[in-house]
Amino acid sequence: MSKPIVAILGRPNVGKSTLFNRIVGGRVAIVEDTPGVTRDRLYMDAEWSGRHFTLVDTGGLDFQEDSEITGHVRTQVELAIREADVVLFVVDARAGLNPDDLEVASVVRRAHKPAVLVVNKVENFDSPEKIYDFFQLGLGDPVPVSAAEGLNTGDMLDRLVELLPPDQGVADSPDIIKIAVIGRPNVGKSSLVNSLLGEERVIVSNIPGTTRDAIDTTFERDGKNYMLIDTAGIRRRSRVERTTEKYSVIRSLRAIDRCDVVLVVIDAVEGVTEQDKRIAGYAHEAGKGSILVVNKWDLVEKDDKTMKRYSDKVRQELAFMPYAPLIFTSALTGKRVLKVLELVDFVAEKHATRVSTANLNTLIREATQQNPPPADKTRRLKILYATQSGVKPPRFVLFVNDPELLHFSYQRYLENQIRSAYGFEGTPLRFSLRRRSKEE
Missing domain, CATH: 3.40.50.300 (P-loop containing nucleotide triphosphate hydrolases)
Structure with missing residues (x-):
């Protein structure tokens, strides 16, 4: 099932990246601490009120100081809008309406895409005078927010999910x-x-x-x-x-x-x-x-x-x-x-490979005997039980005495042992940890 695409647009320094991180939960645009993954992310999956979507930050848009949108910048804006299902168009309440805002709004209107006009950096929600000028953009009622403080972003996301297209996709066939x-x-x-x-x-x-x-x-x-x-x-x-x-x-x-x-x-x-x-x-x-x-x-x-x-x-x-x-x-x-x-x-x-629980636990037991988990002062990780919880990708659950004792390097060692025994070429493996006492 394909997730809808939501693109964040706007001039530089209006708070697009701040809003991006606020929507995805305050995380930087990276989802796992794996060496080698580029950290220059422009996208991340997000969820609100049960609706999942992929958020795209177009923070690289480069507008000219003379307010004239050059050909390549216009191409960037039009491409991002064309590929998106919904647009979050961000403007700056402190700076007020800018000629560049009018240019981008014109492109959004011509694309006939659902859009939410987000007025960011609002400091006083009881004084809405600063947002009145943005009605000139012709994109409906502006939604005032403070992305940095997280104020009124819930109302903005409520508006967003109302505009998302219904879930779509082709039916899966097992063969x-x-x-x-x-x-x-x-x-x-x-x-x-x-x-x-x-x-x-x-x-x-x-x-x-x-x-x-x-x-x-x-x-x-x-x-x-x-x-x-x-x-x-x-x-x-x-x-x-x-x-x-x-x-x-x-x-x-x-x-x-x-x-x-x-x-x-x-x-x-x-x-x-x-x-x-x-x-x-x-x-x-x-x-x-x-x-x-x-x-x-x-x-x-x-x-x-x-x-x-x-x-x-x-x-x-x-x-x-x-x-x-x-x-x-x-x-x-x-x-x-x-x-x-x-x-x-x-x-x-x-x-889609699945490993039997018995074979998996035998492998984990032999791996920990050959290379015991490192101790943290007087405490040592104990892997009490392991099972595969799913496929596509293969997912494994490790029941341990304390999840905080599993260092990334030792998890990588266990992954290498599983790959050595069962291959899994071409597919990432996912691990999750659950705390369990020995008595359980």
């Missing part, structure tokens, strides 16, 4: 593997999709996807059923400006939410960029099976050590997902493209 092809603009996603579909294929049907301008394509190969979930416009060469690449992640969010396996496509010539890390990081945090596809490999000059050096570099840049298989392809020539589907089958199987 179909859903594949999302994601990546920055012009890394070869379209060519890869066409190459996957163009050889020995039987197209079953085209299903309208929840991503705008996308078609979910189902096909069969070797008796197995697949669905390719497109990001927006994946079949046509996008002409998105390089300056707007940070918003290409928006196009990937819904596709990742609905898939089983993600193909993270990387341009072999350019290597791993910060945007690649953002996109791959969302797939990792969403718990999806992942494959790193280094495309355009035919354009790289090679010797007998090129692939090894390149692999090491990719692993270093994407250190937060060492489990993801890495494959070098050329969608243009078809080199290794068919092996991508073989990897998809393999990763999908691992993503």
Whole structure:
């Protein structure tokens, strides 16, 4: 099921990032303390009144001091609005109405998207005079808030969830593997999709996807059923400006939410960029099976050590997902493209693998005997029981005497032991801790 996208727009220094962190619970835009995960997040999942949505912070918008929106800034604004289901348009009560506010409001109105006009930095809610000017923006009644203090943000979120579209998505089929092809603009996603579909294929049907301008394509190969979930416009060469690449992640969010396996496509010539890390990081945090596809490999000059050096570099840049298989392809020539589907089958199987409780507890017991948990002064972690609570991704529950005694490094050791015994290539693993006394 795909989550709605909510984009926060506005001029610099109106408090967009403060509002972003307030909505997601005051957390910084990172969801786990894992080495290697890029911290430059522009998005995070949020929830209010039972409705889940993905919040996107467009804090990088760069407006000119002379109040004229340049071509690339207008493109940024229009792209963020086009990809969103609802817009939170933030203005500054202290600074008052600005000509740039009028420009952005005009773009929002022309897009015909539901919008909440948020007047931030309100200091006195009993004196609403400062918000009257913002009625000129033509976006309905302004909602006064103080994001820094958390004042009136509940009313703003109530307004927001009323505008969210109803839950949507395609019905899951147990025998179909859903594949999302994601990546920055012009890394070869379209060519890869066409190459996957163009050889020995039987197209079953085209299903309208929840991503705008996308078609979910189902096909069969070797008796197995697949669905390719497109990001927006994946079949046509996008002409998105390089300056707007940070918003290409928006196009990937819904596709990742609905898939089983993600193909993270990387341009072999350019290597791993910060945007690649953002996109791959969302797939990792969403718990999806992942494959790193280094495309355009035919354009790289090679010797007998090129692939090894390149692999090491990719692993270093994407250190937060060492489990993801890495494959070098050329969608243009078809080199290794068919092996991508073989990897998809393999990763999908691992993503849904379940380990029996008896075998899991035997493994954990042997692992703790071989390498006992470190002691904290006079106290030592005791793992009393373990069980697998779910799949896609595999989730494990550890019953321990004190969850605070489990250091991240020892959890990583246990994860490595489980991977060594059962593989789980291509899928993240999730662990949760529960306190239990020995007597229980």
